[in-house]
Amino acid sequence: MDTKQDQRIRPDQSSDCSLDPSDIIPQLDRIIDEYDGTEGALIPVLQSAQNLLGYLSREVLIHISESLKIPFSEVTGVVSFYSFFSTHPRGKHIVRVCLGTACYVRGGKEVLQSLEKVLGIRVGETTEDRLFSLEVGRCFGACGLAPVVMVDDSVHQRVRPAAVRDILDQYREEVSDAS
Numbered sequence: 001m002d003t004k005q006d007q008r009i010r011p012d013q014s015s016d017c018s019l020d021p022s023d024i025i026p027q028l029d030r031i032i033d034e035y036d037g038t039e040g041a042l043i044p045v046l047q048s049a050q051n052l053l054g055y056l057s058r059e060v061l062i063h064i065s066e067s068l069k070i071p072f073s074e075v076t077g078v079v080s081f082y083s084f085f086s087t088h089p090r091g092k093h094i095v096r097v098c099l100g101t102a103c104y105v106r107g108g109k110e111v112l113q114s115l116e117k118v119l120g121i122r123v124g125e126t127t128e129d130r131l132f133s134l135e136v137g138r139c140f141g142a143c144g145l146a147p148v149v150m151v152d153d154s155v156h157q158r159v160r161p162a163a164v165r166d167i168l169d170q171y172r173e174e175v176s177d178a179s
């Protein structure tokens, strides 16, 4: 399974950002009950919690720790180990810039700088409108198309710094079309 070093795993996009952590507890309890006594329940329970809320709040982590009777330090250790867990609210779209060797030497760093400028955020942050979160990865397995940017499941290839605004606009238009 991938770790923080390799951020290819996507979060579930069906989560509801408007929920308060306490809103998901009853549903989470039903999931925890299903895993009652099952070894290795922690990761699937954490995944379910993140799918429900969009991220893993401290309150949710404490609840999971107490319910599964697993030390809180162990729970947070697992969360920090795997890249697909997030302890902060994330945007509707996850923008990942590859900084693996092939992408880096073909301009990945400049693409990242351009994204930071256009989005007005740094790596690890989410835009105020909660539309985009910006992350980096080490290789998306598409080195021949470098530099590569992934937005959710979509690979954008041979990205030029000047093109990032157009790429992001595609996702902004999706939102305005839906409203």
Ligand code: FES
Pocket: 098, 099, 100, 101, 102, 103, 104, 138, 139, 140, 141, 142, 143, 144, 146, 148
């Ligand atoms: S180095 Fe970027 S896709 Fe492989």
